[in-house]
Amino acid sequence: MSERPDQPPITSPRSERVKKVAALTGRSARRRQERFRVEGPLAVHSLLEHRPELAREVFLTERAASDHPELAQLACAAGTPVRRVDEQILRAMLRDQSTGAESTSADGASVTPQGAVAVAALPAEDPARATEAVRALPTSGPLTVLVLHEVRDPGNVGTLIRTADASGADLVLLTRTCADPYSPKAVRAAVGSLFHLPVIAGAEIEDLLAELSTAGIAAAATSGYAAEELFTAELPDRLAWILGNEARGLDEKTLAAAPLAVRIPLAGRAESLNVHTAATVCLFETLRRRRASA
Amino acid sequence: MSERPDQPPITSPRSERVKKVAALTGRSARRRQERFRVEGPLAVHSLLEHRPELAREVFLTERAASDHPELAQLACAAGTPVRRVDEQILRAMLRDQSTGAESTSADGASVTPQGAVAVAALPAEDPARATEAVRALPTSGPLTVLVLHEVRDPGNVGTLIRTADASGADLVLLTRTCADPYSPKAVRAAVGSLFHLPVIAGAEIEDLLAELSTAGIAAAATSGYAAEELFTAELPDRLAWILGNEARGLDEKTLAAAPLAVRIPLAGRAESLNVHTAATVCLFETLRRRRASA
Numbered sequence: 001m002s003e004r005p006d007q008p009p010i011t012s013p014r015s016e017r018v019k020k021v022a023a024l025t026g027r028s029a030r031r032r033q034e035r036f037r038v039e040g041p042l043a044v045h046s047l048l049e050h051r052p053e054l055a056r057e058v059f060l061t062e063r064a065a066s067d068h069p070e071l072a073q074l075a076c077a078a079g080t081p082v083r084r085v086d087e088q089i090l091r092a093m094l095r096d097q098s099t100g101a102e103s104t105s106a107d108g109a110s111v112t113p114q115g116a117v118a119v120a121a122l123p124a125e126d127p128a129r130a131t132e133a134v135r136a137l138p139t140s141g142p143l144t145v146l147v148l149h150e151v152r153d154p155g156n157v158g159t160l161i162r163t164a165d166a167s168g169a170d171l172v173l174l175t176r177t178c179a180d181p182y183s184p185k186a187v188r189a190a191v192g193s194l195f196h197l198p199v200i201a202g203a204e205i206e207d208l209l210a211e212l213s214t215a216g217i218a219a220a221a222t223s224g225y226a227a228e229e230l231f232t233a234e235l236p237d238r239l240a241w242i243l244g245n246e247a248r249g250l251d252e253k254t255l256a257a258a259p260l261a262v263r264i265p266l267a268g269r270a271e272s273l274n275v276h277t278a279a280t281v282c283l284f285e286t287l288r289r290r291r292a293s294a
Numbered sequence: 295m296s297e298r299p300d301q302p303p304i305t306s307p308r309s310e311r312v313k314k315v316a317a318l319t320g321r322s323a324r325r326r327q328e329r330f331r332v333e334g335p336l337a338v339h340s341l342l343e344h345r346p347e348l349a350r351e352v353f354l355t356e357r358a359a360s361d362h363p364e365l366a367q368l369a370c371a372a373g374t375p376v377r378r379v380d381e382q383i384l385r386a387m388l389r390d391q392s393t394g395a396e397s398t399s400a401d402g403a404s405v406t407p408q409g410a411v412a413v414a415a416l417p418a419e420d421p422a423r424a425t426e427a428v429r430a431l432p433t434s435g436p437l438t439v440l441v442l443h444e445v446r447d448p449g450n451v452g453t454l455i456r457t458a459d460a461s462g463a464d465l466v467l468l469t470r471t472c473a474d475p476y477s478p479k480a481v482r483a484a485v486g487s488l489f490h491l492p493v494i495a496g497a498e499i500e501d502l503l504a505e506l507s508t509a510g511i512a513a514a515a516t517s518g519y520a521a522e523e524l525f526t527a528e529l530p531d532r533l534a535w536i537l538g539n540e541a542r543g544l545d546e547k548t549l550a551a552a553p554l555a556v557r558i559p560l561a562g563r564a565e566s567l568n569v570h571t572a573a574t575v576c577l578f579e580t581l582r583r584r585r586a587s588a
Contacts, residue, residue, distance in 0.1 A: 042565075050563070163571050168561025196563035231582045267462025267581055269344070269490035271336075277457050280574040287561055288525045288579070 010085055013092030021059075021093040021119060027180055030122055036182035038118040039094065041068045046192030047118055052078030054120040054195075059085045059093065064115025071116060080118075093117050094184070122182055123200075130173050130203035134211045143170045144286050145217060145240035149205050149254060151275060153246060154179040158189025159276050160243070165193035167283035168290075173208055173240075174201040209257050212240050219258040221250050222278050226261035230285055233262045241282045243275050304379055307386030315353075315387040315413060321474055324416055330476035332412040333388065335362045340486030341412055346372030348414040348489075353379045353387065358409025365410060374412075387411050388478070416476055417494075424467050424497035428505045437464045438580050439511060439534035443499050443548060445569060447540060448473040452483025453570050454537070459487035461577035462584075467502055467534075468495040503551050506534050513552040515544050516572050520555035524579055527556045535576045537569050 010017055023029035024037040035056065038047050041064060047055055048071065058075045060082060065072055075082045090113050123129070137143055146164040151157055157179045164172050174181060181187070181201055187194060212219050218236040222243070242258055244250030255261065264273060264281050273281070304311055317323035318331040329350065332341050335358060341349055342365065352369045354376060359366055369376045384407050417423070431437055440458040445451055451473045458466050468475060475481075475495055481488060506513050512530040516537070536552055538544030549555065558567060558575050567575070 046563075159568065159571075162564055163567070165562035166560045166564035166567050166571070191564070193562070193564050231585060264578075265581065265585065266460045268459035268487070269340075270456055270460035270485070270487050273457070273460050274453065276570070277453075277460070277574050280571050281578045284558075284575045284578075285582070287559065291525060291559065 010083065010089050013089055018089060018092045021117065022095050024119070025094075025096055025184055027183065030180075030182060031125075034122045035119050036122050036187065037093070037184055038120055038187055039113040039116070039184065040188070040191075041071065041114055041116045043187060043190075043192045043194075044071060044116045044118045045074065046195040047120055048074035048078055048080065050195040051120070052080070054123075055080040055118055056121055057119045058082045059090060059117045061085060061087050061090060061115035063087075068116065087115070090115065090117055125202040127176070127203050127207065130200045130208060131211050133171055133173070133198050133200045134208075134215050134217070136198075137170060137215060137217075139215070142237040142290055143217070143239075144283065144290075145169065145171045145173060145212065146279065146283065147173045147175070147205075147208060147212075147219070147240050147242040148178050149175045149242060149250065150177045150245040150248075151243065152177075152179050154181075154183045154185035155189045156246060156276055157181050158186035158191075158194075160279055161186075161190040161199055162193040163276065163280050163283060165190075165196045167280075167287045169197060169283060172197065172199045173203055174199070175205045175208065176202050205254055206257070209254075213259070218260050220260040220262060220282075221255050221258040222264055222282060223250070223255055223261045224263060224266075224272065226263040228262050230262045230264050230282065233260075235286060235289060236260070239286060241279065241286070243279050246275050304377065304383050307383055312383060312386045315411065316389050318413070319388075319390055319478055321477065324474075324476060325419075328416045329413050330416050330481065331387070331478055332414055332481055333407040333410070333478065334482070334485075335365060335408055335410045337481060337484070337486045337488075338365060338410045338412045339368065340489040341414055342368035342372055342374065344489040345414070346374070348417075349374040349412055350415055351413045352376045353384060353411045355379060355381050355384060355409035357381075362410065381409070384409065384411055419496045421470070421497050421501065424494045424502060425505050427465055427467070427492050427494045428502075428509050428511070430492075431464060431509060431511075433509070436531040436584055437511070437533075438577065438584075439463065439465045439467060439506065440573065440577065441467045441469070441499075441502060441506075441513070441534050441536040442472050443469045443536060443544065444471045444539040444542075445537065446471075446473050448475075448477045448479035449483045450540060450570055451475050452480035452485075452488075454573055455480075455484040455491075455493055456487040457570065457574050457577060459484075459490045461574075461581045463491060463577060466491065466493045467497055468493070469499045469502065470496050499548055500551075503548075507553070512554050514554040514556060514576075515549050515552040516558055516576060517544070517549055517555045518557060518560075518566065520557040522556050524556045524558050524576065527554075529580060529583060530554070533580060535573065535580070537573050540569050543569075 217238040
């Protein structure tokens with residue numbers, strides 16, 4: 001473990017360093033510092049194991065360091081400094097600076113970082129990165145991409161990344177108008193999956209559709225009005241599922257531009273599915289078919 | 295529309311009647327008043343259309359009454375009194391009385407009832423109701439039941455009810471240790487589905503398993519350690535999916551007692567699925583097979 005001797009231990013929850021980590025709750029501070037915050041042993045583990053080049057600093061309580069010895073080992077291998085801090089310091093690193101309130105999860109419960117917080121380098125917001133990511137995919141063979149367009153809730157964005165990962169998706173692309181996948185709420189909801197597969201934000205939907213088409217990846221939208229039903233539709237081997245806004249779904253223009261549209265069958269009286277449920281059904285049906293044909 | 299002439303119009307957000315509706319945010323007040331609150335035109339519509347016998351009172355703003363004329367018609371047909379109220383009164387009906395804060399949704403955004411709130415009769419909390427509900431199911435032919443055991447987050451409970459409805463489930467059973475499906479957060483997340491199919495809370499898991507077995511309904515648990523994979527497992531026609539706690543999943547005893555256990559295939563690096571994602575995959579795979587064999 002590398003303890004930088006030039007840095008004094010953090011003893012006050014009001015120290016400048018603690019405040020800088022706490023400030024990462026806000027998007028403008030993330031951009032200014034070019035950093036984002038990762039909370040909890042599972043997510044910190046995923047960062048250090050799968051994206052060590054992004055890790056900048058790891059903060060562990062005595063207890064977390066002893067419960068999760070692999071974190072310090074991974075950090076050491078990555079050349080990332082690890083600091084011991086008190087539980088009180090770690091909690092202050094998560095405190096919302098505008099309100100002084102502690103972070104809360106989707107259900108309003110107080111969030112605890114369970115003894116582990118990391119600070120990581122924020123990937124550059126450059127629309128060209130989405131293009132590069134699509135071009136970096138294998139040029140033949142089956143693959144699955146998830147495209148999120150105007151998904152505004154950070155918890156949804158994080159959960160969608162986690163589900164994309166679980167279903168074996170190769171890439172997640174977010175358009176410019178989505179919630180930031182590097183906000184603490186999104187990072188928490190993704191439970192490490194943010195580091196398991198490429199997740200690229202900031203693209204324009206028109207550019208994405210053009211790039212996917214060039215790469216021979218069929219963009220598929222879900223729509224309650226589509227003629228074809230998901231379970232009986234032919235699904236191309238190279239497929240990008242496009243999911244839209246929580247309240248409005250996909251806009252007309254994007255729907256019209258997607259070469260494929262399918263309807264998820266609804267058997268009861270529910271009028272619609274939420275965006276995460278719809279994505280889950282599509283992604284796991286894709287996985288099921290891939291396994292069946294393998 | 296029936297306006298009771300004996301009741302004066304509600305003009306103050308601090309009136310006793312407004313406070314009584316606002317108090318329904320709390321479980322003890324729901325039990326004391328034997329009422330729960332339904333918010334938003336969609337959910338109020340579902341209540342009045344599918345469970346009119348539960349509706350006790352509907353509050354509409356001028357605007358909601360004009361945007362959704364069917365609400366007053368349905369209320370009239372159900373014999374439920376409708377009252378016009380100002381937006382300000384309606385918002386006060388949703389205010390948390392302990393903190394004075396307005397209701398917030400899962401992502402922390404302020405919730406607006408979009409001009410419509412209803413008060414409904416709270417179904418009795420009697421463990422015998424779950425037994426009756428299972429016995430009331432058709433004694434032959436395919437059917438799907440969703441059992442939630444120790445699911446603690448009200449938003450999850452509501453979303454699970456919505457997804458069960460969308461997948462054509464016949465019944466949702468919640469054990470005593472689940473979040474209350476009649477809490478405002480759960481009712482909001484269910485978006486009307488609470489009134490589309492029978493939803494029964496308060497049972498003990500052991501009693502449920504015994505009752506399901508007697509009814510010839512196979513209880514199926516999901517487990518990361520199960521030998522059989524969901525997509526290739528044989529699924530009985532009469533099936534009850536049992537989903538467990540958000541953090542811990544199902545306890546060992548319940549897992550052992552369920553006659554069927556399947557593993558949801560995970561293709562990426564995600565270690566697990568959240569409870570709602572797991573339920574979605576199981577319920578829609580059941581729907582897919584039912585459609586394929588129909």
